[in-house]
Amino acid sequence: MKDKGQGKNFECDIEMKLQYSYYQNQDVIFLAKDLLGKILFTQINDEITAGIIVETEAYFGVLDKASHAYGGRRTNRTEILYHEGGISYVYLCYGIHHLFNIVTSVKDEPHAVLIRAVEPLVGKDIMELRRNMPFTKAAITSGPGSAAKALGIDRSFNKKDLSGEEIWIEDHGIRYTSDQIIEGPRIGVAYAQEDALLPWRFFVKGNPYVSKPNKG
Numbered sequence: 001m002k003d004k005g006q007g008k009n010f011e012c013d014i015e016m017k018l019q020y021s022y023y024q025n026q027d028v029i030f031l032a033k034d035l036l037g038k039i040l041f042t043q044i045n046d047e048i049t050a051g052i053i054v055e056t057e058a059y060f061g062v063l064d065k066a067s068h069a070y071g072g073r074r075t076n077r078t079e080i081l082y083h084e085g086g087i088s089y090v091y092l093c094y095g096i097h098h099l100f101n102i103v104t105s106v107k108d109e110p111h112a113v114l115i116r117a118v119e120p121l122v123g124k125d126i127m128e129l130r131r132n133m134p135f136t137k138a139a140i141t142s143g144p145g146s147a148a149k150a151l152g153i154d155r156s157f158n159k160k161d162l163s164g165e166e167i168w169i170e171d172h173g174i175r176y177t178s179d180q181i182i183e184g185p186r187i188g189v190a191y192a193q194e195d196a197l198l199p200w201r202f203f204v205k206g207n208p209y210v211s212k213p214n215k216g
Helices: 028-034 078-082 124-131 144-150 190-197
Strands: 039-044 047-060 087-093 097-104 111-122 167-170 181-184 201-204
Touching: 028 047, 028 097, 028 111, 039 111, 047 124, 047 144, 078 087, 087 144, 097 144, 111 124, 111 144, 111 201, 124 144
Parallel strands: none
Antiparallel strands: 039 047, 039 167, 047 111, 047 201, 087 097, 097 111, 181 201
16 A cells, blocks of 8 residues: 555645546446545635545445435435436435435436545544544544544535535545455445345455444
């Protein structure tokens, strides 16, 4: 794996921002794995925070019983999933946690990737205030609700352009080998019956910020 560049001089780089063509890949399983190591940024009131993506889950549209779009379901909330890839889908879970998803693939093919955990990188002091805990405590960005809160993501980030200036993802060359990536069933989707067993959760082996269970 290449150097993460986590020093104080780390800066976002517009030339490294992922473009629409990346998100419109129709292979959501590939994207869920490939997003590991990419850096998720937010900018709120001129304050930038960012984290290295270390855990994701893939959702395979109309054929996936765990997906909000299963069976072609279209509601006011889920209509955004049918948009072409490259925008955000943020929803409230259990009335408490905001969950950040990346809409992928082409128009009317409602695939998405849930960002489950990030490793704090930029704006750690801001994350600490948002989460009321030190960045050295893994719980600060472990799990989708915690990661979103640390990055300041709430419902106002729903339907945001991921090539814009409020929320975006950059590729700084962080790569993981196949033996560094653990694959397993997604979390909290028991309602999806046999689809709950699909190995569509991906995380970086040994990274402390990955949510539990985190052993392969």
